[in-house]
Amino acid sequence: MVDIVHKIGIKAPLSQVYAALSSVAGISGWWTRETSGDAKLNGTVNVLFRAPDGTEKGRMGFELTKLVPNEDVVWRFSSGPEEWVGTDVTFQLIRRGDYTVVLFGHRNWRQASEFTAHCSMKWATFLLSLRQYAETGTGQPAPTDLKIDDWN
Amino acid sequence: MVDIVHKIGIKAPLSQVYAALSSVAGISGWWTRETSGDAKLNGTVNVLFRAPDGTEKGRMGFELTKLVPNEDVVWRFSSGPEEWVGTDVTFQLIRRGDYTVVLFGHRNWRQASEFTAHCSMKWATFLLSLRQYAETGTGQPAPTDLKIDDWN
Numbered sequence: 001m002v003d004i005v006h007k008i009g010i011k012a013p014l015s016q017v018y019a020a021l022s023s024v025a026g027i028s029g030w031w032t033r034e035t036s037g038d039a040k041l042n043g044t045v046n047v048l049f050r051a052p053d054g055t056e057k058g059r060m061g062f063e064l065t066k067l068v069p070n071e072d073v074v075w076r077f078s079s080g081p082e083e084w085v086g087t088d089v090t091f092q093l094i095r096r097g098d099y100t101v102v103l104f105g106h107r108n109w110r111q112a113s114e115f116t117a118h119c120s121m122k123w124a125t126f127l128l129s130l131r132q133y134a135e136t137g138t139g140q141p142a143p144t145d146l147k148i149d150d151w152n
Numbered sequence: 153m154v155d156i157v158h159k160i161g162i163k164a165p166l167s168q169v170y171a172a173l174s175s176v177a178g179i180s181g182w183w184t185r186e187t188s189g190d191a192k193l194n195g196t197v198n199v200l201f202r203a204p205d206g207t208e209k210g211r212m213g214f215e216l217t218k219l220v221p222n223e224d225v226v227w228r229f230s231s232g233p234e235e236w237v238g239t240d241v242t243f244q245l246i247r248r249g250d251y252t253v254v255l256f257g258h259r260n261w262r263q264a265s266e267f268t269a270h271c272s273m274k275w276a277t278f279l280l281s282l283r284q285y286a287e288t289g290t291g292q293p294a295p296t297d298l299k300i301d302d303w304n
Contacts, residue, residue, distance in 0.1 A: 003264060006272050007270045007272075007301055099302045117255055120276070121279065124273055127273065148160055
């Protein structure tokens with residue numbers, strides 16, 4: 001199994017970062033504006049990504065399988081790209097000094113491919129968007145997300 | 153073994169991206185200004201990172217163990233943080249449409265830790281700096297690199 005892991009430090013309260021990861025309004029503020037569903041334990045959240053011209057780029061669904069306020073959030077993907085189905089996105093939050101530290105993982109990829117490399121880089125830019133959203137109230141979610149390569 | 157993998161697309165010629173990865177002047181344009189040494193096959197390159205206030209944050213050395221012009225560059229770390237010694241940083245270059253695609257790997261970590269997560273995120277921001285350097289001539293190398301967390 002292959003895991004993508006990242007770390008980012010955010011100068012915002014734990015509760016604000018937790019809300020950004022565990023609510024429809026929060027997720028739509030930094031990942032994709034088209035977020036909908038039922039953001040509660042075992043509820044399903046659906047996300048849709050578009051290019052700036054409106055073209056659909058992809059859609060996915062995940063269940064919130066772990067929600068420990070201000071500590072842990074786990075998303076388990078049940079639909080979307082084949083490589084994502086059955087994988088977990090994990091966020092562990094730790095307060096240290098001025099920072100809410102986020103330990104991010106996208107875990108249990110069956111193998112590493114060019115798509116994994118694309119997603120790893122893309123997650124890094126979305127974590128910068130998460131930081132900006134939590135610190136300033138304005139992130140860079142799709143469709144205005146930072147483009148990184150020939151795929152998106 | 154654990155690998156960090158990323159992908160970025162750069163709107164600059166293959167030869168320009170290759171030079172940015174395989175010469176002292178190139179590396180100092182996007183990774184750290186304090187780059188020195190002998191950037192030829194099996195030569196050693198030394199890099200030193202400082203905080204904006206001048207404090208030393210770390211230093212490392214690597215050998216260029218593979219140099220295939222416009223295709224492949226491998227750096228093997230021989231000194232620096234214990235976790236890095238013996239690991240390889242690999243860059244595979246592919247021309248596709250308007251892009252020079254860089255497939256990046258930092259390979260053969262003995263295990264994944266918070267330091268791995270920090271480095272993965274930090275590499276992503278340095279790849280954005282590499283893109284900016286190759287496309288515009290001006291990157292964001294240390295000590296003016298983007299800070300990502302409580303460590304740097």
